Amino acid sequence: MPSLKELPPRRPEPPAPDDSPVRWERIDLDRYEVRAGGATVGFIDVVGAVFVALAGRRYDRAVEVLQTLDFAVAVGSISPPGAERPSP
Structure with missing residues (x-):
């Protein structure tokens, strides 16, 4: 499908x-753990x-x-208020 070829590759x-x-931190082939203040705040699949x-x-209750x-948007969506968002 042409539309699938338009999606960005993931590295x-x-x-x-x-x-x-x-x-x-990448904790699995397709999963990141997001931490703020030393505590886990979420995950990104x-x-x-x-x-x-x-x-x-x-993870089992997230x-x-x-x-x-956009990875930066994903991180920002689970970051606590006042925490800086990553630069794109």
Whole structure:
């Protein structure tokens, strides 16, 4: 399908900057754990070209809050208020 070829390819996201209050780590082939203040605030699943943001401290209880093509937007959607969003 031509529309599928228009979706951006996904490569592993680079780690968060050292001075970032919000950090993420790739914990599986298609999953990132997002932490703020040393505590887990959510997860991001990579499903094809889409980032699915899940809010919650435990993956098995996390709630989907957003689907987006932009990793920074996904991280920002589960970051606590006042935390800086990652730069695109």
